[in-house]
Amino acid sequence: MVSATIDNIKIEVPENTTILDAAKKIGVRIPTLCYWKDLNDIGACRVCLVEVEGYDRLLTACNNVVEEGMVIRTDSRRAKRARKNNVQLILSQHKDECPTCVRSGNCSLQTLANTMNLEDSPFEKELPAIEKSDASFPLIRDYTKCIKCLRCIQVCDKIQHVNVWDVVNSGGNSTVDVADYYTLKESDCALCGQCITHCPVGALVERDDTEVALHAIYDENKTVVVQIAPAIRTAWGEPFGMNAEEATIERLASCLKRIGVDYVFDTNFTADLTIMEEANEFLERVKDRSASRFPMFTSCCPGWVRFIKSHYPEYVDNLSSAKSPQQMFGAVAKSYYAEILGKDPKDIFVVSIMPCLAKKHECAIPAMNDACGDPDVDVSLTTREVDRLIRMAHIDPKLLEDTPLDMPLGVGSGAGNIFGATGGVMEAALRTAYFAVTGKNPDPDAFKDVRGMDGWKEVSFDLAGTTLRIAVVNGLGNADNLLKALKHREVMYDFVEVMACPGGCVGGGGQPIHDGYSMKQERADVLYTQDKNSNLRFSHENPSIKAIYEDYLGEPLSEKSEHLLHTDHHAWKMPNED
Numbered sequence: 263m264v265s266a267t268i269d270n271i272k273i274e275v276p277e278n279t280t281i282l283d284a285a286k287k288i289g290v291r292i293p294t295l296c297y298w299k300d301l302n303d304i305g306a307c308r309v310c311l312v313e314v315e316g317y318d319r320l321l322t323a324c325n326n327v328v329e330e331g332m333v334i335r336t337d338s339r340r341a342k343r344a345r346k347n348n349v350q351l352i353l354s355q356h357k358d359e360c361p362t363c364v365r366s367g368n369c370s371l372q373t374l375a376n377t378m379n380l381e382d383s384p385f386e387k388e389l390p391a392i393e394k395s396d397a398s399f400p401l402i403r404d405y406t407k408c409i410k411c412l413r414c415i416q417v418c419d420k421i422q423h424v425n426v427w428d429v430v431n432s433g434g435n436s437t438v439d440v441a442d443y444y445t446l447k448e449s450d451c452a453l454c455g456q457c458i459t460h461c462p463v464g465a466l467v468e469r470d471d472t473e474v475a476l477h478a479i480y481d482e483n484k485t486v487v488v489q490i491a492p493a494i495r496t497a498w499g500e501p502f503g504m505n506a507e508e509a510t511i512e513r514l515a516s517c518l519k520r521i522g523v524d525y526v527f528d529t530n531f532t533a534d535l536t537i538m539e540e541a542n543e544f545l546e547r548v549k550d551r552s553a554s555r556f557p558m559f560t561s562c563c564p565g566w567v568r569f570i571k572s573h574y575p576e577y578v579d580n581l582s583s584a585k586s587p588q589q590m591f592g593a594v595a596k597s598y599y600a601e602i603l604g605k606d607p608k609d610i611f612v613v614s615i616m617p618c619l620a621k622k623h624e625c626a627i628p629a630m631n632d633a634c635g636d637p638d639v640d641v642s643l644t645t646r647e648v649d650r651l652i653r654m655a656h657i658d659p660k661l662l663e664d665t666p667l668d669m670p671l672g673v674g675s676g677a678g679n680i681f682g683a684t685g686g687v688m689e690a691a692l693r694t695a696y697f698a699v700t701g702k703n704p705d706p707d708a709f710k711d712v713r714g715m716d717g718w719k720e721v722s723f724d725l726a727g728t729t730l731r732i733a734v735v736n737g738l739g740n741a742d743n744l745l746k747a748l749k750h751r752e753v754m755y756d757f758v759e760v761m762a763c764p765g766g767c768v769g770g771g772g773q774p775i776h777d778g779y780s781m782k783q784e785r786a787d788v789l790y791t792q793d794k795n796s797n798l799r800f801s802h803e804n805p806s807i808k809a810i811y812e813d814y815l816g817e818p819l820s821e822k823s824e825h826l827l828h829t830d831h832h833a834w835k836m837p838n839e840d
């Protein structure tokens with residue numbers, strides 16, 4: 263322990279405690295901007311400056327530790343003036359168009375500037391000549407808003423191992439941009455969106471597709487069908503201050519119907535369909551081990567598919583051929599459901615609400631057009647975009663009643679629900695694989711060891727006398743480590759689930775942003791509670807799943823199922839893929 267004084271209060275803290283953390287213990291919140299705990303403690307913005315007796319210069323509180331006998335002033339005139347000066351300098355290089363910025367009200371720079379009583383800045387505005395990266399790509403960088411905090415570099419390098427961003431140029435011209443002279447569109451970006459959720463300002467955003475959705479809603483010739491992904495129901499209400507009991511999927515359905523969509527369905531339905539196809543594909547591979555690629559990788563995360571194609575193309579054939587639940591839904595909506603409605607599939611417009619940027623890319627893959635030749639999914643909106651749509655419609659979701667989802671694609675099991683959290687796809691698949699092999703349902707919680715936020719989990723299960731070696735990873739850095747270990751034959755598995763975002767879709771790059779904090783654990787807890795409370799915990803028991811196989815698809819892996827629900831991962835290429 264070391265003893266020191268902060269703002270005249272004596273403290274005792276463990277060795278190596280930063281000044282920032284020590285001050286928090288006595289209720290002093292030193293302002294920060296670039297800081298993100300355990301990821302970015304580089305003192306780049308110099309907003310956390312404090313004065314320490316005996317030191318000529320001011321110290322940054324986020325990366326200097328308390329030393330024995332230190333006398334620290336967080337509130338001295340000198341420290342406050344220096345912080346204010348630094349924020350004014352940052353603002354002079356930031357295009358402050360707060361009224362129209364998508365991060366308005368959720369921007370750390372805006373909040374910070376508001377607390378500093380800033381008047382006119384003594385510094386002239388100096389903005390970069392290039393404004394934005396290619397607006398057709400799902401991830402857009404606004405050069406005029408970047409405050410060079412470097413968080414995007416850190417998360418893309420350290421957590422995701424994709425290394426898209428770097429500091430470029432030197433001296434006063436240094437800035438953050440795509441490394442190696444590529445454009446963002448030409449880079450290996452997996453579109454996980456983690457750099458967006460880590461950016462403190464509006465310099466990184468998703469492509470806004472809300473107008474595309476509204477255009478279809480206003481078109482009287484279109485039947486607009488919406489699907490809502492599992493991880494949305496645990497996050498969409500956060501910006502409205504709603505808890506999980508209030509922000510239900512049925513309440514979101516009410517908002518969407520008010521906005522004008524025709525039918526609201528549940529992607530949990532096609533999560534169940536994914537399980538039927540993927541579990542049976544896995545059992546087929548196990549039957550003929552010598553002719554199959556192991557481990558089999560899940561394929562429901564398009565961020566992961568982009569990563570494996572660009573970084574480990576030799577493992578692409580290990581991916582399950584099953585489409586993601588988003589794409590299965592689109593194919594089913596424009597075939598099976600079009601028949602039920604008696605409509606031309608070309609008059610159906612499918613909108614997805616996803617926690618994800620990679621899903622925007624996925625629905626634009628030319629091969630994802632199996633129902634009628636048009637894209638199976640017409641537009642994919644993030645959770646943040648659907649929240650924007652609600653605000654644009656001036657709806658107060660707290661005041662609405664719940665509206666039940668439409669039938670028959672509005673029924674999902676608890677197994678489909680947990681797709682939104684790391685381990686959920688594997689657990690759901692094992693529940694159904696057990697039934698397929700033994701003819702009996704397991705205890706629904708028999709495979710719960712795959713749950714939890716650890717980055718790389720390993721478990722073995724006995725499936726009717728066969729030992730299955732399972733791994734579950736979340737975050738692309740963990741996927742990278744696992745693939746390296748596989749390549750070096752240090753590990754061997756039968757079945758591996760990979761989700762690109764830390765925590766899975768609950769921590770997705772399209773989810774509401776809470777600066778400096780991920781809500782992944784809290785959101786996952788909601789999904790698991792909903793599964794536990796569900797009367798339907800097995801994908802194969804979903805009555806709508808039974809009906810679609812009986813009435814339309816035949817059986818899992820049938821010719822029709824293969825056509826609509828499976829894909830060839832070689833049918834498109836990443837920019838740098840051979």
Ligand code: SF4
Pocket residue numbers: 407408409410411412413414415438457460461462463465466
């Ligand atoms: S783009 Fe955002 S996260 Fe990256 S350096 Fe700029 S402000 Fe920071």
Ligand code: SF4
Pocket residue numbers: 401417418422424425426427450451452453454455456457458
């Ligand atoms: S979206 Fe993901 S992979 Fe792409 S630049 Fe951002 S953090 Fe890196």
Ligand code: SF4
Pocket residue numbers: 453454562563564565566617618619620621761762763766767768769770771772
């Ligand atoms: S983990 Fe989920 S949110 Fe993240 S890229 Fe994959 S599918 Fe999208």
